[in-house]
Amino acid sequence: MLEINNLHATIEGADKQILQGLSLTVRPGEVHAIMGPNGSGKSTLAYVLSGRDGYEVTEGSATLDGEDLLELEPEERAAAGLFLAMQYPVEIPGVSNMYFLRQAMNSIRKARGEDEISAGAFMKLVKERAGLLGVGQELLKRDVNRGFSGGEKKRNEILQLAMLEPKIAILDETDSGLDIDALRTVADGVNRMRSPERGFLIITHYQRLLDYIVPDHVHVLAKGRIQKSGDRSLALDLEEQGYGGVLGAEFAEVVA
Amino acid sequence: MSALRNRTIEPVPAFAEALERLRGEAAGSSGRALEQRNAAFERFQALGVPTSRVENWKYTNAASFANRPFALAPRGTVDSSLIIPHFAGGHKARRLILVNGRTIPQFSHLGGLPAGMTVRPLAQVLAETPELVDRTSVNDEPEHSFEALNRALVEDGAWISLEDGVALDEPLQVISILTEAESAFMTHPRHVIRLGKDAKLRLILTTVALGQADSLMNQVETVEIADGADLTIDRTLEQGQGRSAITRSRFVLGSRSRLQQTTASIGGSLIRHEMEARLRGTHSEAILNGLMMPRGTEHVDTLIRMHHEMPDCQSDQFYKTVADDRGRAVFAGKIFVHKDAQRTNSYQKNDSLLLSDDAEIDAKPELEIYADDVKCSHGATCGDLDPASLFYLRSRGLDEALARSMLTFAFTGEVLERIADESVEHIVRRMILSRLPGGERLAELG
Numbered sequence: 001m002l003e004i005n006n007l008h009a010t011i012e013g014a015d016k017q018i019l020q021g022l023s024l025t026v027r028p029g030e031v032h033a034i035m036g037p038n039g040s041g042k043s044t045l046a047y048v049l050s051g052r053d054g055y056e057v058t059e060g061s062a063t064l065d066g067e068d069l070l071e072l073e074p075e076e077r078a079a080a081g082l083f084l085a086m087q088y089p090v091e092i093p094g095v096s097n098m099y100f101l102r103q104a105m106n107s108i109r110k111a112r113g114e115d116e117i118s119a120g121a122f123m124k125l126v127k128e129r130a131g132l133l134g135v136g137q138e139l140l141k142r143d144v145n146r147g148f149s150g151g152e153k154k155r156n157e158i159l160q161l162a163m164l165e166p167k168i169a170i171l172d173e174t175d176s177g178l179d180i181d182a183l184r185t186v187a188d189g190v191n192r193m194r195s196p197e198r199g200f201l202i203i204t205h206y207q208r209l210l211d212y213i214v215p216d217h218v219h220v221l222a223k224g225r226i227q228k229s230g231d232r233s234l235a236l237d238l239e240e241q242g243y244g245g246v247l248g249a250e251f252a253e254v255v256a
Numbered sequence: 257m258s259a260l261r262n263r264t265i266e267p268v269p270a271f272a273e274a275l276e277r278l279r280g281e282a283a284g285s286s287g288r289a290l291e292q293r294n295a296a297f298e299r300f301q302a303l304g305v306p307t308s309r310v311e312n313w314k315y316t317n318a319a320s321f322a323n324r325p326f327a328l329a330p331r332g333t334v335d336s337s338l339i340i341p342h343f344a345g346g347h348k349a350r351r352l353i354l355v356n357g358r359t360i361p362q363f364s365h366l367g368g369l370p371a372g373m374t375v376r377p378l379a380q381v382l383a384e385t386p387e388l389v390d391r392t393s394v395n396d397e398p399e400h401s402f403e404a405l406n407r408a409l410v411e412d413g414a415w416i417s418l419e420d421g422v423a424l425d426e427p428l429q430v431i432s433i434l435t436e437a438e439s440a441f442m443t444h445p446r447h448v449i450r451l452g453k454d455a456k457l458r459l460i461l462t463t464v465a466l467g468q469a470d471s472l473m474n475q476v477e478t479v480e481i482a483d484g485a486d487l488t489i490d491r492t493l494e495q496g497q498g499r500s501a502i503t504r505s506r507f508v509l510g511s512r513s514r515l516q517q518t519t520a521s522i523g524g525s526l527i528r529h530e531m532e533a534r535l536r537g538t539h540s541e542a543i544l545n546g547l548m549m550p551r552g553t554e555h556v557d558t559l560i561r562m563h564h565e566m567p568d569c570q571s572d573q574f575y576k577t578v579a580d581d582r583g584r585a586v587f588a589g590k591i592f593v594h595k596d597a598q599r600t601n602s603y604q605k606n607d608s609l610l611l612s613d614d615a616e617i618d619a620k621p622e623l624e625i626y627a628d629d630v631k632c633s634h635g636a637t638c639g640d641l642d643p644a645s646l647f648y649l650r651s652r653g654l655d656e657a658l659a660r661s662m663l664t665f666a667f668t669g670e671v672l673e674r675i676a677d678e679s680v681e682h683i684v685r686r687m688i689l690s691r692l693p694g695g696e697r698l699a700e701l702g
């Protein structure tokens with residue numbers, strides 16, 4: 001479903017090559033984990049796929065069910081079924097979380113030619129899903145992410161994911177900032193969403209999340225490309241040996 | 257004088273013709289009252305119409321909007337069905353209706369006012385006791401062209417007075433309707449508002465232009481808030497192309513009194529609102545909030561002179577601006593802390609959103625402080641919509657126009673929430689949304 005082929009991307013204005021020939025295929029039902037050192041380009045990959053301004057794709061392609069993602073506006077990508085749970089969710093003062101969720105749902109439905117969800121049906125759904133993710137009523141009423149704690153923001157991202165039911169979900173460090181119990185709750189939430197039709201791309205630094213959300217494939221992203229792929233044992237190896245140990249001395253953290 | 261003359265231009269003859277027509281016709285246009293009108297008109301002619309070389313008019317070309325051959329506003333009224341949609345303040349609110357600056361008693365609802373509260377057409381007061389109207393002369397500033405013109409050509413307005421200790425529980429709404437018309441017209445309404453000691457009033461000032469016309473509304477308000485009195489004003493101004501409004505509000509506050517005004521200026525070729533607040537007692541508070549939203553070629557200008565004359569008072573100016581297309585907004589706010597006004601707290605903030613490259617915002621915050629123990633701050637920000645926020649909304653499926661409108665609406669929220677009356681808040685919300693692409697889809701926001 002998600003096919004990334006030889007993707008090269010630079011930061012506009014900075015003349016900096018971040019992605020340097022990245023290829024990756026996620027098939028329906030699969031969960032892929034991406035690990036990699038700080039600054040290796042994981043978030044850049046997530047942003048390029050979801051269409052944020054400021055990046056230039058200089059080579060390669062990315063398609064979702066055969067449709068060229070890179071040609072689409074961010075909202076069209078969302079309608080096509082792509083969702084990004086961001087590493088740093090944005091605060092939107094003045095827009096209530098609940099209202100925003102409903103507007104997002106209806107925008108996507110509309111773009112797909114479906115009927116809008118009724119206010120009643122929406123309320124029922126949001127209450128149920130928020131409850132499962134430990135997102136309280138009070139957070140739903142507040143402005144989007146405004147003043148939310150780090151962990152609350154991450155839960156809120158996963159609530160959006162649960163409401164918007166994308167085909168492919170990219171989770172960028174959703175685990176960082178979550179307490180031990182919250183990690184469990186969020187992982188359960190993600191696991192409930194696993195289905196034969198849906199793919200996941202989970203960016204994380206820590207093996208712990210992958211104990212809960214067991215990936216089918218693990219990739220190591222470094223220097224702008226996938227350096228190594230394997231099954232879940234690769235994550236365990238990384239935990240033990242570090243990037244240098246797994247990928248070779250040139251990838252080891254240089255400590256001055 | 258000659259220096260002044262260089263900075264101003266001569267009024268068109270239409271103003272003198274208007275005075276001629278009023279003579280002996282309008283309320284308070286004979287005897288001593290006429291002498292006062294003539295004197296005011298002479299002052300107006302001597303002062304002339306300010307050009308952009310006058311400091312307070314630097315960004316607003318008054319002459320091009322106001323110095324044109326307007327005739328006095330046509331008499332007559334409009335169908336009540338056109339007024340009712342603008343009712344605010346709940347079904348118990350009292351209402352005074354003006355059409356083209358003249359009160360229309362049959363549409364007004366002023367029954368059951370508490371003893372000691374008077375709401376009358378200013379024309380009645382001008383006819384019977386004109387000397388009452390100008391008992392407050394706040395003339396320690398150079399005389400003002402448009403105020404002088406208003407004094408010369410005033411026909412009617414609202415006279416609102418509350419004796420000591422009187423409170424109206426429900427809001428009082430003054431609705432000013434400007435009609436459509438074939439030829440250019442002007443009106444010079446005058447509101448006199450007086451709250452005695454410990455009096456309390458919630459006032460809603462609604463100005464609406466119906467249909468098309470080329471018009472000038474030159475309004476003056478003198479507002480006295482005595483010791484311990486409390487006045488809340490929610491003000492909306494909704495006009496269209498070809499409409500100009502120049503409003504000058506002068507507030508004088510006694511000790512332990514409070515003024516809170518929130519203004520939404522939305523629509524009109526020119527909107528100029530000058531406010532002068534004088535804190536003349538101790539422990540008082542003046543709050544002036546506002547929203548300006550010019551688009552097309554609209555021009556909105558707010559000028560505030562906040563005078564702290566006595567110790568231990570607080571003031572706050574909080575204005576937000578959204579400028580689109582070639583719209584232009586001006587915010588000139590000045591805080592004067594006089595030498596006796598120790599322990600003054602005075603704040604001013606003006607945040608602006610520029611939605612197009614051709615829009616323009618001029619912010620001119622100023623402080624003039626003669627006391628040493630004061631806390632004053634002013635800040636102005638100006639920017640475009642936050643790209644990270646836009647991306648966040650769009651990545652959740654909202655199209656760009658809707659995402660922009662949602663963020664723009666959210667930007668105005670802090671002014672909306674300062675509106676005292678809930679029904680006015682709803683009206684302003686609707687006014688804002690009607691100006692935003694896809695606004696109807698945002699109607700239930702919040």
Ligand SMILES: Nc1ncnc2c1ncn2[C@@H]1O[C@H](COP(=O)(O)OP(=O)(O)OP(=O)(O)O)[C@@H](O)[C@H]1O
Pocket residue numbers: 011014016018036037038039040041042043044045087
């Ligand atoms: N606007 C920018 N200008 C210059 N460099 C940038 C910009 N944005 C990102 N970069 C750089 O691009 C590189 C990749 O960043 P990216 O955020 O994709 O890393 P990451 O793998 O997600 O790291 P982390 O694990 O710390 O989240 C980094 O070196 C970063 O400093």
Ligand SMILES: [Mg+2]
Pocket residue numbers: 042043044087172173
């Ligand atoms: Mg990152």
